[in-house]
Each structure stands twice: as C-alpha cells, then as structure tokens.
Amino acid sequence: MTAIKRVELGVYGAVIAFFVAAGMITSLLRHNGWYALLFAVVGSMAVVSVALERAGSSPRTRRAIRIATMWCFAGLFGWLMTAKAVNFQMPQVVFDLGAATVSGALIQLIISRLLAPFLFGNAFCSRACWNGAVFELVRRPARKAGGIWQVLRYLYLALTLAVPVLLMHAGFSTTGSEQTRRLWVLAENGLIFAFAAFTLPWWGSRAYCRLLCPALTISRWLAPWSRLKVSGRAELCTSCMLCEQQCPMTVPIVSFVTADRRVAARDCILCGRCVEECPTEALSLGFR
Ligand code: SF4
Ligand code: SF4
Numbered sequence: 001m002t003a004i005k006r007v008e009l010g011v012y013g014a015v016i017a018f019f020v021a022a023g024m025i026t027s028l029l030r031h032n033g034w035y036a037l038l039f040a041v042v043g044s045m046a047v048v049s050v051a052l053e054r055a056g057s058s059p060r061t062r063r064a065i066r067i068a069t070m071w072c073f074a075g076l077f078g079w080l081m082t083a084k085a086v087n088f089q090m091p092q093v094v095f096d097l098g099a100a101t102v103s104g105a106l107i108q109l110i111i112s113r114l115l116a117p118f119l120f121g122n123a124f125c126s127r128a129c130w131n132g133a134v135f136e137l138v139r140r141p142a143r144k145a146g147g148i149w150q151v152l153r154y155l156y157l158a159l160t161l162a163v164p165v166l167l168m169h170a171g172f173s174t175t176g177s178e179q180t181r182r183l184w185v186l187a188e189n190g191l192i193f194a195f196a197a198f199t200l201p202w203w204g205s206r207a208y209c210r211l212l213c214p215a216l217t218i219s220r221w222l223a224p225w226s227r228l229k230v231s232g233r234a235e236l237c238t239s240c241m242l243c244e245q246q247c248p249m250t251v252p253i254v255s256f257v258t259a260d261r262r263v264a265a266r267d268c269i270l271c272g273r274c275v276e277e278c279p280t281e282a283l284s285l286g287f288r
Contacts, residue, residue: 008054008287011119011227012047019043022111026104034084035104038075045071046128050120050228053272053285062276066136069126073133077189080104081130085182088130089189090157090214092174092181094164099175113219121226122219125209126271131192135205135248136271142204144250149211157214206248210267220266227287228270232257236282243274243283257282 023039049068052061080086088108096103112124125132167173174181192208199207209216234257243253251265253274263274275283 011287012051015047015116015119016040016043018111018115022107026107029102030104032084035080038080041075042072042128045069046120046124049127050123050270050285053270053275065127065272069128069133069136072128073130076128077130077133081185081189082182085178085185087174087181087185087188089185090160091164091184091188094161095168095174098164098168099173101175109215109218113215114222117219117222118225119227121223121228121268121270122216123226123228123270124219125213125216125269129215131189131196131213132206132209132269134193135196135209138200138205139246140200140205140248141245142206142210142248142250143202145203145207145211153210153212153214153217156212157217160214204248206269209269210249216267216269223266223268224264226264226270228285229288230263230268230270230272230274231284231286231288232260232263233282234258234260236280238280238282240279242277242279246273246277248273253283262288 019039019042020036023036023043026035026039027033045068049065052065052068055061076088081088086104088105090105090109092103092105093109096105112128116124120127126136164173174184195212196205196208199211203211230253232253237254237257239254239258241254244251247253248271249265249267249269251263251268251274253263253265256263256265270285272285275285
C-alpha cells in the first residue's frame with residue numbers, strides 16, 4: 001500500500017471516528033443513544049460515497065453512491081428530522097442558542113460547515129445533505145444566475161438569523177414543544193423543495209444550493225482549502241465543455257484545467273458529475 005493510500009485511509013478513519021464522537025456527545029447531551037448510531041451511519045455513508053467516487057466512475061459506482069446518499073437522507077430527514085422533530089437548519093441554531101442549548105443543529109453546523117470543509121470542501125452537500133440527496137436524483141443542467149442573485153444568498157443568511165431572533169422577541173420559539181418543532185421542520189424543508197422545484201426549469205437542480213443555502217454560504221469560504229478537489233490534466237482536455245454543461249454549480253472547470261490548477265472553486269460541491277462526463281478522462285477526484 002502506498003503512503004498516499006495510507007494517508008487517505010487514515011483520513012477516512014478519522015472522519016468516521018469524528019462522526020462517532022460527535023454522535024456520542026450529542027447522545028449524552030440529548031439523553032438519546034440513537035444519535036450515536038445515526039451519526040456513525042451518516043459519517044460512514046458519506047465516507048463510502050467519497051471512496052467510491054475515488055475508486056472510479058461507472059454506472060455501478062454511481063448507483064452505489066446514490067444509495068449511500070439516500071441512506072443519509074432516510075436517517076437525517078426521514079427519521080431524525082421528521083420522526084424525532086430534530087431540526088438541523090440555520091434558524092434552529094438561533095432558537096437553540098436563544099434557549100442556551102447546545103443542540104444537534106449547532107454540532108452539525110460546526111462539523112459540516114466549519115471543520116469538514118478543510119478536508120472535504122462542500123462535499124457534505126452532495127454526500128450527506130438531506131435536501132441535496134433529493135437534488136442529486138434530478139439531472140438538470142444549470143444556467144448561471146445574474147449578479148443580484150449572488151447578493152441574495154447573504155441576504156437570505158441574514159434572514160435565517162434575524163427571523164428567529166424577532167420571533168423569540170415576540171415570545172415564539174421551537175425549542176419548547178416537539179410538535180411545533182416538527183411543523184417548523186416540515187414547513188421549512190417544504191419551502192426549500194418548493195423553491196427548488198419552481199426554479200428547476202431555469203437554473204437547474206441545485207438552484208437552492210447556489211442561490212440561497214445558508215450553510216453553503218458559510219462553507220464556500222473554506223472550500224478552496226479543501227484537501228479533496230477535482231484535478232484536471234490540461235494535456236488531455238479538448239475543451240469540449242461537456243463537464244461545465246453538466247456541472248450543477250456552474251463552476252468554470254475548464255479555466256482551472258487549462259491553467260493546470262486543481263478546481264478550487266468556492267461553489268464546487270464535489271458531486272463528481274464533471275469527472276463522470278469527461279470523455280477523455282482528463283478529470284479526477286483526489287486528495288492532495
Ligand atoms: S469534459 Fe474533459 S475534455 Fe471536455 S472540457 Fe471538460 S475537462 Fe476538458
Ligand atoms: S466542478 Fe465537478 S464536482 Fe464540482 S460541482 Fe461542478 S460537476 Fe460537481
């Protein structure tokens with residue numbers, strides 16, 4: 001086994017250990033042992049998904065990656081969010097902080113958006129996100145949105161922080177009642193899926209991620225430091241642009257490849273579609 005392979009396996013092991021530890025801490029804080037199991041499953045599935053991508057892109061590995069991603073969706077959205085009324089979205093972080101509670105939402109935000117990006121960039125979006133798992137099922141080429149939309153994501157982040165503060169000021173919070181929290185989870189995610197469905201014909205399957213997602217608005221500032229990135233070999237690239245046509249995040253992939261640079265784009269979610277589409281195998285996903 002080469003030294004690089006050993007380092008890579010070490011990274012995978014460290015990430016799984018990190019998820020297990022985070023799950024155990026959450027279990028202790030929330031007095032519920034299921035969190036440890038669920039975090040372990042989500043961490044392992046995300047790592048399996050990246051490892052499969054690294055092993056090579058074929059219809060079979062793509063299917064296996066989708067299954068791993070749907071497991072994360074089932075665990076996070078189907079069980080933890082819907083059945084147990086745990087909310088991982090940004091407003092819940094504010095509600096919990098307002099109630100002086102360290103919750104799953106804050107732990108998830110720290111792991112997936114402030115720590116993991118140094119290793120895995122925005123890969124959470126394509127490997128473990130419950131909304132992203134659904135978006136990954138849809139293949140719709142993206143069209144770049146204009147300048148105003150680039151500002152909108154910051155306004156939306158401010159809104160997701162300000163609205164809970166205003167509601168708490170008016171005496172409303174989701175922290176007290178499980179039923180209120182469940183309704184909030186379903187309403188908030190329903191709006192996200194509705195926005196995604198409405199914008200799909202114009203801006204592709206990842207319009208919500210590119211234009212609004214507050215979590216990606218944070219992690220995109222750390223993503224260029226990611227160890228895991230798409231790499232290109234300029235000598236194999238024919239500038240056919242198939243990769244950019246399939247990129248759901250409108251990343252200017254070819255400009256990186258022809259400049260002999262790894263794709264250090266803030267919005268790359270490491271979904272691997274460009275790698276899959278490239279007819280000359282000029283692209284690959286790898287750690288460095
Ligand atoms: S798909 Fe491959 S060959 Fe075509 S432009 Fe992209 S990197 Fe170059
Ligand atoms: S550059 Fe490639 S890996 Fe990154 S978002 Fe676009 S298609 Fe996915």
